[in-house]
Amino acid sequence: MSDAIKLTPPLSDADVESLRIGDRVLITGAIYTGRDAAHKRLTDLIQAGKHLPFEIQGQIIYYVGPSPAKPGRAVGAAGPTTSYRMDAYAPELMRFGLKGMIGKGARNQDVKDAMATFKAVYFAAIGGAGALMAQTIKNAEIIAYEDLGPEAIRRLEVEEFPIIVVNDVRGNDLYEEGVKRYAL
Amino acid sequence: MREIHISQITAAVRDLCIKSNTHLGEDVLQAFAQAIDQEVSPTGKDILEKLVENARIARVEGIPICQDTGFAVVFVEVGQEVRLIGGDLKEAINQGVRQGYEEGYLRKSVCHPFTRKNTGDNTPTVIHLDIVPGDRVQLIVAPKGGGSENMSRVTMLTPAVGIQGVKDFVVQRVKESGANPCPPTIVGVGIGGTFETTALLAKKALLRPLGSENPDPELAALEQELYEEINTLGIGPQGLGGRITSLAVHVNMMESHIASLPVAVNIQCHAARHKEIVL
Numbered sequence: 001m002s003d004a005i006k007l008t009p010p011l012s013d014a015d016v017e018s019l020r021i022g023d024r025v026l027i028t029g030a031i032y033t034g035r036d037a038a039h040k041r042l043t044d045l046i047q048a049g050k051h052l053p054f055e056i057q058g059q060i061i062y063y064v065g066p067s068p069a070k071p072g073r074a075v076g077a078a079g080p081t082t083s084y085r086m087d088a089y090a091p092e093l094m095r096f097g098l099k100g101m102i103g104k105g106a107r108n109q110d111v112k113d114a115m116a117t118f119k120a121v122y123f124a125a126i127g128g129a130g131a132l133m134a135q136t137i138k139n140a141e142i143i144a145y146e147d148l149g150p151e152a153i154r155r156l157e158v159e160e161f162p163i164i165v166v167n168d169v170r171g172n173d174l175y176e177e178g179v180k181r182y183a184l
Numbered sequence: 185m186r187e188i189h190i191s192q193i194t195a196a197v198r199d200l201c202i203k204s205n206t207h208l209g210e211d212v213l214q215a216f217a218q219a220i221d222q223e224v225s226p227t228g229k230d231i232l233e234k235l236v237e238n239a240r241i242a243r244v245e246g247i248p249i250c251q252d253t254g255f256a257v258v259f260v261e262v263g264q265e266v267r268l269i270g271g272d273l274k275e276a277i278n279q280g281v282r283q284g285y286e287e288g289y290l291r292k293s294v295c296h297p298f299t300r301k302n303t304g305d306n307t308p309t310v311i312h313l314d315i316v317p318g319d320r321v322q323l324i325v326a327p328k329g330g331g332s333e334n335m336s337r338v339t340m341l342t343p344a345v346g347i348q349g350v351k352d353f354v355v356q357r358v359k360e361s362g363a364n365p366c367p368p369t370i371v372g373v374g375i376g377g378t379f380e381t382t383a384l385l386a387k388k389a390l391l392r393p394l395g396s397e398n399p400d401p402e403l404a405a406l407e408q409e410l411y412e413e414i415n416t417l418g419i420g421p422q423g424l425g426g427r428i429t430s431l432a433v434h435v436n437m438m439e440s441h442i443a444s445l446p447v448a449v450n451i452q453c454h455a456a457r458h459k460e461i462v463l
Contacts, residue, residue: 065252070247081331082365124422128454128455132238132241150291175362178425
């Protein structure tokens with residue numbers, strides 16, 4: 001397995017274009033959480049011509065709703081949720097500068113097309129490894145929609161958060177390639 | 185009659201909610217070890233090893249295996265020689281879930297279907313109640329995550345399609361689910377009964393320990409066939425390619441109506457959580 005690529009958001013077009021499916025990436029810095037309900041609110045704001053609660057240019061959204069933090073910890077368990085539920089909203093956020101998405105499971109063609117058009121990339125984290133993933137999350141702060149509880153938008157400070165590139169800007173898909181390679 | 189105070193039920197449910205979410209069963213860990221030996225994809229093997237490490241961290245640090253600590257599904261068997269005293273059984277179970285999810289730092293994941301407003305305490309609980317002979321009460325708490333539940337299906341097949349039609353439906357469901365339900369999965373299959381019974385048969389199939397043989401030889405053979413076919417799909421751990429798409433297939437079957445062949449596929453992610461106690 002090749003060495004991991006280390007990245008810190010905000011990501012540039014060049015950062016994104018350099019990534020290829022199967023690349024292992026370690027993120028250090030700030031990423032934002034968002035899942036179903038938060039995505040709906042963000043795209044509603046865009047449609048109403050209003051500002052988003054954080055500067056989205058170059059940023060990465062992690063599809064996660066962490067479990068509550070025990071005292072002295074940043075988060076509880078914090079693995080990815082299934083991404084297809086965000087497919088309806090993701091292209092609009094990429095149009096406004098979102099460069100990365102972290103989740104699990106395949107994306108639809110609209111999302112893949114938007115990744116090519118707006119230069120963005122989709123990463124997978126290990127689903128169901130929430131206790132392990134949480135070890136790389138050093139701080140968590142709710143920045144919007146506290147009323148959504150686990151679905152509130154949090155700014156996470158991460159250190160060498162491990163992910164893998166599933167969809168790149170060239171239209172490649174690691175899920176499709178993986179199945180092709182190992183199907184009997 | 186033997187008396188059991190419902191406060192015992194609340195305390196037991198509370199403890200089982202916490203324990204099931206932080207302590208992965210030995211049977212699942214053994215299945216991981218076997219899968220690591222069998223997996224040919226280096227990425228797949230690496231993921232399986234990380235799942236073992238994840239389970240260790242969860243157990244040692246008392247944090248959930250997965251952030252999706254599930255809808256609390258509770259199976260209750262009440263012996264007919266037991267008299268429950270001190271209050272309402274269902275409320276006692278809900279109270280146990282409330283306490284377990286709050287005190288165990290578990291995520292509350294239950295909401296209104298349309299407004300999506302969170303109920304805030306992970307209730308209501310899904311309760312399956314059965315009356316059985318004897319003077320004991322058995323409680324099984326099986327938290328069920330949304331990702332794998334979303335990939336589950338019930339269908340009413342035409343009897344003419346027979347066993348091949350059932351196999352095709354199960355394999356196709358796993359194939360279409362791809363990476364979504366967090367493979368390697370456990371596939372619970374219900375066959376027969378009515379529309380709702382077949383789903384419950386599939387769900388109960390997930391409670392059987394991994395590595396145990398189906399007592400019905402016909403179903404044991406069907407499980408083996410399905411397991412082998414599913415693991416030719418190439419989906420692999422986390423859907424990134426590999427041999428081990430499922431750790432096991434468990435089948436429950438009962439008689440069906442002369443007009444029907446109901447089939448349910450209940451997919452369980454690798455965080456296969458359930459704990460039980462007998463009072």
